[in-house]
Amino acid sequence: MIKFLLEKLGVLSLTxxxxxxxxxxLIRFVPGDPVLLLLGERGASPELYAKMKKDMxxxxxxxxxxxxxxxxxxxxxxxTSVVSKQPVTEEFLDRFPATLELGIxxxxxxxxxxxxxxxxxxxxxxxxxxxxxMGVALIGYSMPIFWWGLVLILIFSVTLGLTPVAGRLSVxxxxxxxxxxxxxxxxxxxxDKWPAFLDALKHLIxxxxxxxxxxxxxxxxxxxxxMLEVISEDYMRTAKAKGLSRFKVVAIHGLRNAxxxxxxxxxxxxxxxxTGAILTETIFSWPGIGKWMVASVTARDxxxxxxxxxxxxxxxxxxxxxxxxxxxxxxxxMRG
Amino acid sequence: MIxxxxxxxxxxxxNISFESMRGDLHAVRDLSFEVYPGETLGIVGESGCGKxxxxxxxxDLLPATAKVDASHFYFKNQNLLTMNEKEKAKIRGSEIxxxxxxxxxxxxxxxTVGYQLMETIKLHFGGSKIQIKEKAIHLLTQVxxxxxxxxxxxxxxxxxxxxxxxVMIAIAxxxxxxxxxxxxxxxxxxxxxxxxxxSLLNDLQKEYNMAIILITHDIAVxxxxxxxxxxxxxxxCVEAGLIxxxxxxxxxxxxxxxxxxxxxxxxxxxxxxxxxxxxGLVPDLANRPSGCxxxxxxKYTANICKENNPDHISFDSNNHIVKCHTPLAxxxxx
Ligand SMILES: Nc1ncnc2c1ncn2[C@@H]1O[C@H](COP(=O)(O)OP(=O)(O)OP(=O)(O)O)[C@@H](O)[C@H]1O
Ligand SMILES: [Mg+2]
Numbered sequence: 001m002i003k004f005l006l007e008k009l010g011v012l013s014l015t016x017x018x019x020x021x022x023x024x025x026l027i028r029f030v031p032g033d034p035v036l037l038l039l040g041e042r043g044a045s046p047e048l049y050a051k052m053k054k055d056m057x058x059x060x061x062x063x064x065x066x067x068x069x070x071x072x073x074x075x076x077x078x079x080t081s082v083v084s085k086q087p088v089t090e091e092f093l094d095r096f097p098a099t100l101e102l103g104i105x106x107x108x109x110x111x112x113x114x115x116x117x118x119x120x121x122x123x124x125x126x127x128x129x130x131x132x133x134m135g136v137a138l139i140g141y142s143m144p145i146f147w148w149g150l151v152l153i154l155i156f157s158v159t160l161g162l163t164p165v166a167g168r169l170s171v172x173x174x175x176x177x178x179x180x181x182x183x184x185x186x187x188x189x190x191x192d193k194w195p196a197f198l199d200a201l202k203h204l205i206x207x208x209x210x211x212x213x214x215x216x217x218x219x220x221x222x223x224x225x226x227m228l229e230v231i232s233e234d235y236m237r238t239a240k241a242k243g244l245s246r247f248k249v250v251a252i253h254g255l256r257n258a259x260x261x262x263x264x265x266x267x268x269x270x271x272x273x274x275t276g277a278i279l280t281e282t283i284f285s286w287p288g289i290g291k292w293m294v295a296s297v298t299a300r301d302x303x304x305x306x307x308x309x310x311x312x313x314x315x316x317x318x319x320x321x322x323x324x325x326x327x328x329x330x331x332x333x334m335r336g
Numbered sequence: 337m338i339x340x341x342x343x344x345x346x347x348x349x350x351n352i353s354f355e356s357m358r359g360d361l362h363a364v365r366d367l368s369f370e371v372y373p374g375e376t377l378g379i380v381g382e383s384g385c386g387k388x389x390x391x392x393x394x395x396d397l398l399p400a401t402a403k404v405d406a407s408h409f410y411f412k413n414q415n416l417l418t419m420n421e422k423e424k425a426k427i428r429g430s431e432i433x434x435x436x437x438x439x440x441x442x443x444x445x446x447x448t449v450g451y452q453l454m455e456t457i458k459l460h461f462g463g464s465k466i467q468i469k470e471k472a473i474h475l476l477t478q479v480x481x482x483x484x485x486x487x488x489x490x491x492x493x494x495x496x497x498x499x500x501x502x503v504m505i506a507i508a509x510x511x512x513x514x515x516x517x518x519x520x521x522x523x524x525x526x527x528x529x530x531x532x533x534x535s536l537l538n539d540l541q542k543e544y545n546m547a548i549i550l551i552t553h554d555i556a557v558x559x560x561x562x563x564x565x566x567x568x569x570x571x572x573c574v575e576a577g578l579i580x581x582x583x584x585x586x587x588x589x590x591x592x593x594x595x596x597x598x599x600x601x602x603x604x605x606x607x608x609x610x611x612x613x614x615x616g617l618v619p620d621l622a623n624r625p626s627g628c629x630x631x632x633x634x635k636y637t638a639n640i641c642k643e644n645n646p647d648h649i650s651f652d653s654n655n656h657i658v659k660c661h662t663p664l665a666x667x668x669x670x
Contacts, residue, residue, distance in 0.1 A: 234441040237397055242456045242507065243429030246421070256446040332446060332491040 001328070008324060012317050016310075020073070023309035024066050027302060034058070034300035038082060056082065056302075069306060078310065079303030083296070088307035092289065096311070097180025098168060099281070099288030103273040105204055106212035106280075111266065114216045115259075118223025123250060125228060133220060140217035145276060149210040149283035156206055163202045166285035170199050207284040211276045215269045222265050226258040233257070260331050267323025271316040344515055344547050345371040345394065348408035352389050352571075355401045361621040364390055364571040371515060376541065376548040378558030378579070380594065381568035384618050387551045388437075390568075391517045394549075395434055396424050411515070430460040433508035437520040439500035443492035449476075449503050450488030453510065460511045475506040480536060498529035505536065512544050519551045534561060555594045559583055567591050570619050570629040573648070577656030585666060587651060587658035589634045590614070628661065636662045 035052050053059050057068065072079065078088040121133040157165045168182050169175060173196040175182070175189050183204070186196035230236065231254060239253040240246075277290030285291070289308060296304035328334045352364035364386040371377050379387050392398045394416065409416045411427065419427075436442040444452060453472045457463070463471070469488070476484035479502040492500060501521060508516055518537065522530035534557065541548055550561055558565050559579060566576040567590065575588040586592050593614035616633035619625055625632050631641040640661050648657045 234436060234438060235444040237392075238436065238442045238504075238507075239444065240397055241395055241428055241434045243425045243427070243459055244455070245425055253444050253447075257444070260446075330446070332448075333493050 004324075004328075005321075008321060012321070015317060016313065019313040020070060020306075020310060021066070023306050023313075024069055025062075027297070027300070027305045028062065030297075030300075032300045034082060034302055037300050058302075073307075073310065078307035081296070081304045082301045083299050083304075088303050091292065091304065092308060092311045094180075095287060095289045095292050096315075098182075098286060099274065099277050099290060101181045101183065102204065102207055102211060102280070102286060102288060103270070103277060105208040106210075106276075107215060107266065107269065107273060109208050109212040110215035110219050110269075114219030115223050115262065117216075117220040118262075119227055119250065119255070119258075121220065121224040122227035122231060130224075134224070137217040137220045140213045141221070143213055145210055145214070145279045146283060148213060149207070149280060152206045152210055153283070163206050164199075168200060168203050168287060169196065170203075173199060207280050207286055210283070211273065211280040214276070215266075215273070218265060218269065219262060222262050223258060226261050227254060230254050230258045256330070260327070263323065263327055263330055267320060267326070270319045270323070274312055274316065342372055343370050343410075344373050344412065345549075346408055346410045347394075348406060350390065350393065350404070350406040350409065352386065352393055352398070352405075353403050355403070356622070358622040360403075362571065362624075363621055364393075367568070367571070367573055369566050369573065369576065371547050371549060373514065373547055374541070374545045375564065376550055376562040378562030378565045379549060379551045379568060380553060380555050380558050380565065382553060382614075382618055385568045386571040387553075387568060388519050391434065391519050391549060391551055394517065395428055395432060397434075429456055429513075430511040431513055432515045432517065433511065433513040434517040434519065435501070435504045435508050435521050438524045439504050440492070440497055440524070442504055443495075443500055445492050447491075448488065449490050449492065449495070453488070453503065453507050456507050456510045471510075472506075475510055476503070478540075479503070479506045479509075480532070481506070497525050498533065501525060501529075501533055502536070505533075505540070509540055509544065509546075513546055515547045515549065516541075517549045517551070520553070521550075522557070523552070523554075530557075537561070556598050567594065570624070571621075572629060572659065573657075574630065574660070575656075575658045577651075578654050581652070581654055581656045585651075585656070587656070587663040588630075588660050589636055589662075589664065590630050592664060628659075638662055 035049060035056065035058065039048065039052060050059075057065060060068075069079070076089075078092075080087050081091055084091065117133050117137070121130040124130045153165055156163045164170065169186075173186070173192055175185050175196060178185050178188050182200040183197060186200050187193055189196060227250075231250070236249060236253055239249045244252070274290070277286075277288055278294055279290070280286065281288045281290035282294055289312065293305070293308050293312075295301075296308065347370070348368045350364055350367040351362070354361045354363060367386075367390060369377065379390070381387055389398060389402065393402075393404045394411070396404075396416070398404065404417070406417060411432065414423070414427070416424075443449070450469075450472060453475065454468050457468050457471050457475075461468075461471075472488060473484045476487055481487050481499065481502050492503075495503065501524075505521075516537075521537070522533050525533060537548065537550075538561065540546070548561075550558060552558060555565075562579050564577065565579045565582050567574050567582070567588065569590050575582060575586070575591045582591060583595065586595060597613050614633060619629055619632070625642075627640070627642040627644055628634070628637075628646055631637045634641065638661060644661070646659050646661045648659050649663065650657050651663075
């Protein structure tokens with residue numbers, strides 16, 4: 001186990017290095033001059049432009065810029081936003097809980113519905129419930145998030161008036177940020193506990209559905225095929241021969257084995273959730289890192305982009321590590 | 337003759353077919369047999385003759401594509417064909433238990449040996465956690481697993497094939513079943529382990545007075561273990577009777593072929609490859625031969641064999657029956 005973790009760590013540090021190079025160089029290949037954007041085309045006298053460029057460290061050769069960047073990062077300094085003049089770390093930590101809350105809710109939604117649907121489809125293989133579930137899953141899988149998010153807003157917010165259109169919490173509530181998770185913070189607040197919690201939930205629900213739809217479809221399909229494979233295993237026959245009910249055979253003996261590949265997929269999804277966040281957060285004005293990254297690319301805010309991508313990569317890497325550990329927990333063969 | 341009311345399992349005209357794209361495949365045809373309490377019935381036959389599906393039909397473990405039909409299909413006085421799912425579940429594991437050919441894949445890889453064993457005990461007996469655990473330890477010890485208590489925490493992949501089969505046996509006998517179906521219990525194991533498992537089954541049978549249906553393609557195993565034998569060919573019973581009777585006084589050419597491919601006591605097992613085997617292949621279920629199913633491979637085929645499928649004829653009073661137009665003449669013990 002320890003050896004396994006050390007090996008993983010080795011691979012991960014290399015990944016990190018790769019990500020840092022990519023995040024650094026990609027943004028510099030994108031056309032658009034951050035200095036010009038900051039100054040505005042008209043306000044830029046050549047002297048001011050040169051001074052600004054020097055202040056931002058953009059006059060040096062790329063290699064030394066990169067060296068500076070890595071050196072700072074190793075000392076825990078991810079730079080300062082050109083636009084807001086805030087440290088990137090602070091900006092990130094401000095926004096990350098929002099994305100995490102949204103992502104966790106979306107994935108929970110996807111898991112809670114995806115796994116039972118997958119099992120159900122497998123049990124009724126090639127019958128009506130199977131065709132229905134898999135048909136809907138295919139539609140869900142091919143759904144463009146942007147369009148789907150707007151449809152959800154149109155139905156639930158505009159037409160039915162059930163949910164708010166944007167943000168995390170209505171302005172009338174003043175909630176102290178403790179954990180950064182709105183659902184928890186509202187419950188921790190001394191007054192307006194439940195109304196605020198409900199309000200936060202209402203804000204969360206549509207973006208979570210929009211973001212969780214594709215993962216739901218993937219999990220349902222994966223669970224189904226994995227379950228079908230497992231159903232024909234010898235040990236399932238043994239379980240039935242013991243006198244266990246059909247439900248117990250599937251729910252106990254089938255599920256544990258069928259979930260092994262599903263857990264892997266869910267882990268991979270956690271990474272893609274952050275990419276999903278870019279679209280979802282933009283549609284629902286969700287103040288998370290997705291929206292933050294989009295804004296910083298538009299403003300060519302180099303430090304934010306570089307630092308933000310590194311943070312995101314770090315999160316994905318940590319999550320993957322956790323998933324690997326979880327995989328060992330569900331699969332006894334991995335324990336050796 | 338044993339009294340009719342004592343019969344544990346009575347099967348009459350069992351038919352099993354599978355829906356397939358080539359039409360219905362009639363895999364078992366008009367198979368009849370009985371099992372009495374405490375005895376061992378050996379079922380032998382080549383691969384694909386329908387041994388496994390027959391035993392799975394008894395437990396209703398066949399896939400949904402299988403159609404099972406019989407004129408009489410009773411366990412004790414319960415009709416296996418009309419029972420509902422709940423009643424079947426009650427019998428499974430408690431009154432009829434089963435062990436399978438491949439013990440390594442028959443245990444669930446994700447649960448400990450202890451869980452899988454205690455699950456059965458809990459299901460059919462209940463009891464406190466400690467009682468169940470004690471019973472599990474007792475069972476593992478009984479099937480010859482050393483340091484049973486620590487073994488409870490093992491996962492199947494940590495066990496050898498022989499050990500796994502012992503665990504399977506422990507699960508099967510947990511509820512003292514009246515009938516144990518052993519479908520090729522030793523085929524996947526090596527020879528020395530084979531003998532140990534068979535003698536374990538023998539001991540347990542005596543202790544619990546349980547009937548065993550021992551399925552194998554090795555007639556030598558049946559000769560050693562069973563009182564009665566049923567020889568199957570292509571889903572039909574071709575010969576059945578007391579084991580001594582059938583071995584010493586074989587009537588069916590197929591039985592003769594099976595016995596000829598046995599190593600005699602002088603021949604060691606290594607010589608087996610050189611022993612005569614029955615030429616030809618088992619018939620394709622979708623394209624069965626007319627008349628006797630064995631006629632394309634039989635040395636004694638006559639015209640009538642190609643025209644009519646023979647009925648069972650009975651020899652002597654011990655229910656020695658054979659399905660053949662040209663049964664072999666009486667012979668003295670070999
Ligand atoms: N699910 C199924 N669908 C279609 N045909 C099947 C199915 N299961 C079994 N059969 C057919 O039924 C026949 C009997 O199979 P069975 O497994 O009972 O053979 P067996 O005597 O146990 O052989 P072996 O010694 O190889 O275990 C075979 O011809 C097989 O092809
Ligand atoms: Mg078989």
